[in-house]
Amino acid sequence: MQYHLDGYRYGDPTISPAAPGREGGQGPLPEEVDVLVVGTGPAGTVLAAQLAEFPEITTRVVERRQGPLPVGQADGVSCRTVEMFDAFGLASTLVDEAYWVNETTFWSPSAEDRHGIARTGTVQDVADGLSEYPHVIVNQARMQEMLLEKAARSASRLEVDYGYKALGVEVPEDPEALVTVTLEETDQDGRGTGTTRTVRARYVVGCDGARSAIRTSIGRSLHGDAQNHAWGVMDILPVTDFPDVRKKAVIQSATGSLLQIPREGGHLVRYYVDLGDIPEGDRSIRERTTYEDILAAAQKALHPYTLDARDVAWWSVYEVGQRVTDGFDDVPAGLAGDRDPRVFIAGDACHTHSAKAGQGMNVSMQDTYNLGWKLAAVLQGRSPRSLLATYSEERQAIAQDLIDFDKRWSRMMGSKVADPDRPEAGGVAATDVEAHFVAGGRFTAGLSTVYRPSLLTGGTEHQDLAPGFEVGMRFHSAPVVRVSDARPVQLGHVHEADGRWRLYAFADAAGASEGSALGGLLAFLDDSAQSPVRRFTPAGAPDDAVFDVRVVLQQPHGEVDLNALPPFLFPAKGRFGLRDYEKAFSAERTNGRLLGNVPGLDATADVYDLRGVDRTRGALVVVRPDQYIAQVMPLDAHEQLAAFFAAFMVEQA
Known part of the structure; x- marks a missing residue:
């Protein structure tokens, strides 16, 4: 976080000075x-x-x-949402307060007694390497x-x-x-x-x-369909002997399905309880179902374990349906x-x-x-x-x-587990739900979104320069070390919700020296009349007001001479024209150095290896203001870069 830009300011730096005319608040609703x-x-x-x-x-x-x-x-808060x-600037507060979904367990009818349940599997909820943040509640x-x-x-x-x-x-x-x-x-x-x-x-x-x-x-x-299937949901303070009460659990018993999700705070638990099929067109399920009905169904599904609700925070009944x-x-x-x-x-x-x-x-x-x-x-x-x-x-x-995903998952969750003694009754195998859950892990983490080629998203002709930064997908952060102060940081965390585009320039083997591809890119952005920075930044605004350019160098931070880097990387800010020293990073490994409570910074490989960035040629990764990758291109693709932004930006000069 940067502040004191226009002079020393006492107090909470997360509270911005009010804009002119807003000192007394926003006022009544205008016409x-x-x-x-x-x-x-x-x-x-x-x-x-x-x-x-x-x-x-x-x-x-x-x-x-x-x-x-x-x-x-x-x-449920996916990794992508975190x-x-x-x-x-809210992730640290969010993850500190949250319940972290680390494991999901699966329960099915016991082989010894199908009227009871037994654990059939345990999986890590979010696969390693998907995100530096967890899935939380x-x-x-x-x-x-x-x-x-x-x-x-x-x-x-x-x-x-x-x-x-x-x-x-x-x-x-x-x-x-x-x-x-x-x-x-x-x-x-x-x-x-x-x-x-x-x-x-x-x-x-x-x-x-x-x-x-x-x-x-x-x-x-x-438009869409209802599945004519009802579920009850309740947030309760339980007393139970169910051993996985503080883990996410998918339970498919002989009497019905149950999804258990522990809540933040260490005690509250949410249960989604299968209430079975309802007649087509029947909309009275909400009126005729009580909280006691939902609790009784949950108690049956958990047998032989007991469940007592000491307090009820909230409950409801809903029908499964998917519409868009x-x-x-x-x-x-x-x-x-x-x-x-x-x-x-x-x-x-x-x-x-x-x-x-x-x-x-x-x-x-x-x-x-x-x-x-x-x-x-x-x-x-x-x-x-x-x-x-x-x-x-x-x-x-x-x-x-x-x-489409929800239809498949809802059908799986609402299916009965097959009875090996009654194969004619149908149903799914006990392992099917776990396999379906694992297969959909990237989707439930919020990381399967891919924006197709369009005005704002380019093609994949240069994807080989950085295979781990997939065009159309969210920018997958990785640890780096900030050159100016040796601080390990997540590169993606420099991205603020401020409407700016990010240009991450990964240096070629020649670094930022004169004649290097990176040096040529920075000179183009600084001096050329075709530079997006020069064409689309409002007059009088800082150089990084619209385009936030960051460079990642291959040499260790201690070997980088700040004064030898192009002046473009130190844009003047505020009324005093202060230099911004946070634009350059080193790709060196952090190797377990003391990192405080920042998640995902203990890196045993550098960002080039983690994301497959070409060390010889380098790469330019263009990231939209919503953190999705718009382009991966060579460092010397100046005309391509200029043409991309010219297609949807208005000249400011």
Whole structure:
């Protein structure tokens, strides 16, 4: 973290100085805004935290409740989501509070007594090398609280306007006219009072759940199927003799399936309990099922172990179903390319699925992490409005992948285990669920997303330069040593949720010397009229305001002369023109040196070996503001680099 840029500042450095005009807070909800976010679920709070980084953009967030969510239904936090939280500066708090899912155990009917269960397998929950962060469990309400606190501490001082629900949105034909949203004030129970008002916005994002009024207003609808299968879910404080009570456990007994997920805090446990098939069209399962029914089903599934609930934090009943809309914005398919989107939907507003794959909250957050930087780029005049069409193009395909995965996993979880004495009854083998779980490990870690070649994502013609940095996938961090102060860091952790592009330049064998490929790249970025840095950085802004260029050198940090590095790597910052000394890193191994509590820094191989970077030729890895790799190219591919950014950026000179 860098601060004291404009002079010594006492106090908590995570609280930014208020932007001009925001010293007293954001003020009452205005009649016109740049972006109106509807809803403070996972998608809405990520978007709020991201857009709060741009105080020149007027962002407001409305929520039908009268205050923050007290208890969240979602709790599984994938490795990818923790990586995203790191970009917001929140990962350390998250993992400190969380339950870490280290192992998952599998239980099936006992061979001695099929009325009881026995452990059939144990697997490491996240395979080695997938991420420097673990899979964790944290209540949705707490995660949203962290994000909203981040927004409130920003220069924007962004806070939620509670007590408003959206009734609908009107999109005018004139592309220059503002979108109008009708809001209704709500009471303490979130019900409308009849008092309405309108807010006009350049862009509207509906994060208002599965019954989204924004989605309905733009003519989108959820399509898909229900599986006519019901599950109960409960968070309880248990007393039990089940030996794996503090491990994630997949239990398939003769009486039904059970998914156990320990919660943060050391005592709370969540149970997803199979309540069986329901008749097609029957929607009364919620009304006729009690908490006692769910607990009794869980007790039967755990036999011969006992389960007593001393306290119930929350419980519910839901039907398994997977649905997705055919687009995530207001542009009909027939007008794609002819009209720029102005209204977007995210999260449950455009895709719903079962909870057992643990992806709903995670994918919802990634929706708006994809959208937020694009809105900022357009509103700041750095990219044309056509950039916004890439949101639906990219995220709808990812949502469909999730739906397909969830269907397979839900069927597997709801299947009965085959009885060897009654093969005619069918069912799955006891090992099938474990094998399916292991096969889907990359997906459940949130690391299977691949953005296809497009305006923002290049091809793989130069992938051989760095096979471990796969184009279209998230930037896979690795340990390095910062040259200026010898501090071991995760390279990916320099990536902040600030809308900037990252250019990671891995030095060729000649290093940064004059005549090297790396030296040539830095000279091009600094001096050429075709340099993206020179063409697309606003006048008067620091050199790294839009493009954050970092270099990784092959020699040990102690052998690097800072003064011999190109001046471009030390951009002047702030009113004093201070130099930034954190742009250069060494790829040396850390070999177990004292690293504090930073995860994943005890490296026995360097980043070149870990990610397969070509030591002779080096490589340039271009990373989008949402941490996904857009390009891998040679260090001397100057024209290709310039053409890539020219396709979706606006000249600033």
